[in-house]
Amino acid sequence: MSDLLERLRTGLPPEALITDPDVTASYAHDMASFCAAGTPAVVVLPRTVEQVQHVMRTATALRVPVVPQGARTGLSGAANASDGCIVLSLVKMDRILEISPVDRIAVVEPGVINAVLSRAVNEHGLYYPPDPSSWETCTIGGNIGTASGGLCCVKYGVTAEYVLGLDVVLADGRLLTTGRRTAKGVAGYDLTRLLVGSEGSLGIIVKAVLALKPQPPQQLVLAAEFPSAAAACDAVCRIMERGHTPSLLELMDRTTVRAVNQLASMGLPETTEALLLCAFDTPDPAADLAAVGALCTAAGATEVVPADNPAESELLLQARRMSLPALEAVKSATMIDDVCVPRSRLGEMLAGTAAIAEEYGLTIGVCSHAGDGNTHPVVCFDHTDPDESRRARESFDAIMALGLELGGTITGEHGVGVLKKEWLARELGETGIALQRGIKAAFDPLGLLNPGKLL
Template structure:
């Protein structure tokens, strides 16, 4: 410990180091439950690339593990500390280095908050589409580490599709530049994509070149109520099959609807089995909403309410944004799953999750990015009750098993971290797991970068 601190201090300003044992535990974990977390030896908050390099050279020399962190809004334990590690918090590297309206790119440091970037590029008539629900606090570095998504993924895609290039400090302190600033480029292996979603296990992202898009028109939304999840999912399939491109297509099950009603007094009928929200930011959104409304009615919607203007649309979408806080208010703790299935199997996923809730005698609400088939079952339980906690974990595993049975994946946007290590091995299979571990050894032969995550 003394040698570690001495070497770190040799290349870092005093304000970059936190050693107070009353403070360092506050950097121990992200927002995921059921994930072990250790006690860091020291927390480092660098401001420059050179400072990050110094940390990694020191860690390599002393064989000390390093856990990179952003805003710690993650939901899989990927940012959780290990005992005796260096927590490398990148939140102070928060500069927007360039916004180029001609090339439609932004160059940013990893600590830039997603919402800050979005507002900055909007001043140039541009947008950065990936919008995780924590966009007001989560950082671009964290978004890259977990390959995060958001509400607009159905039309605009996920983080990986917007990362053009990266500067990455490797485990031994070398600086690697990947990718490009150009609109096209296929030179060599795509190392940029390899780092996106690697959860800090291959290197430390210190700069990112991000693609931007023209700022879209204000969107209009509708809400459609259904008496069954099967009808709601049939409407989703019809919308996508007919070639519509909504900017948002979200679904809430009856448990979530009731929770939102209790928290926000939204006035949604408690008889609603599923609520579907669709939005368009096209040149004629009203016409698109009318067409989608007809499809919802044909699928069995008991009510379709289109908004007349953007302000009314925001009121409709408020119900979806309240989903997680509403479900968190149901009990003392929640576990948020992140299973993505083919859109054609979405109804089976929702109905199967309801059956799992009944079997384990738990409240489990589901909100979903329906256009992507990405479901977020939220398991509500009393963490002070050992038996209920056990049933919560069992239900979580049952939901992931169901997702794989339906041809899906264990995570659409939250990542693997600690929470889903066992399930990653099941999804990849032995050959896939062996190759991925080989990639890890190539970039991090000493195993000091975010150990215990993913594998």
């Protein structure tokens, strides 16, 4: 420990090093439940690429593991410390280096907050679409590390589709530049896409070139109430089958709606079994909403209410963004699943999840990026009750098994981390895992970067 600190101090300012155990303990884990976390030896908060390189050279020389972190808003344990590690927090590297309206790119450091970037590019008439629910606090580096999504993915896609290039400090301290600033480019293997979603296990992202889009018109939102989740999922299928491209298509089940009302008195209709929110940011959103409203009615909606203006629309979206905090308030702990299935199987996924909740005697609310088939079943439980905690973990696994059964994936946007390591092996198979471990060894032969995560 003394040797580690002495070497780190040779290339870092005093304020970049945190050794107080009470403070370092606060950096030990992200927001996931049931994920083991160790005790870090030190927390480092670099401000420059050179400082990150110094940390990695020191770590390699002393064979000390390094756990990269952003804002620790993750839900899979990917940012959890291991015993004796260096926690490398990138939150101080938070500069927007460039915004180019001509090239439609932004160049940023990893600690930039998603919402800060979004507002900055809006001032130039541009738009950065990825918007995770934690967009006011999560960092771009964390978004890239977990390949995060958000509410707008149904039209605009996920983070991976907006990362053009990266600067990455490798395990031995070398600096790797991948990708491009150009609109097109296919030179060599696509290392940029490989690094997106790698959860800090291949390198430390220190700069990103991000694609931007022209800012769309303000969206309008429609809310549709359904007598069953199956009817709501039928409406989703009709909307997508007819070729509509909503900017948002979100579903909240009855449990979620009631939780949001309980937390914030939003006045959402508690008699509904499922609430579908659909938005368009087209030149004539009212016409698009009318067409979708007719499809919802045909699918069995009991009420369809289009918002008259952006303010009403934002109120509905605020209710959706509050879904996870509201469900977290139901019991003392939650496990948030992240299973994505083909849209055509969404109804089966929700029905199966309801059956699992009944089988295990638990409250499980589901909010969903319905347009993507990406569901977030939230298992609510009392963490002080050993039996309830056991049932929560078993129900979580049952939900993931159901997702795979329906042709889906164990994670659509939250990542693998610690929480889903065993399930990744089931999804990818023996050959897939072996190849991924080979890639990990090529980037990080000593296994120092975020050990125990992903693979």
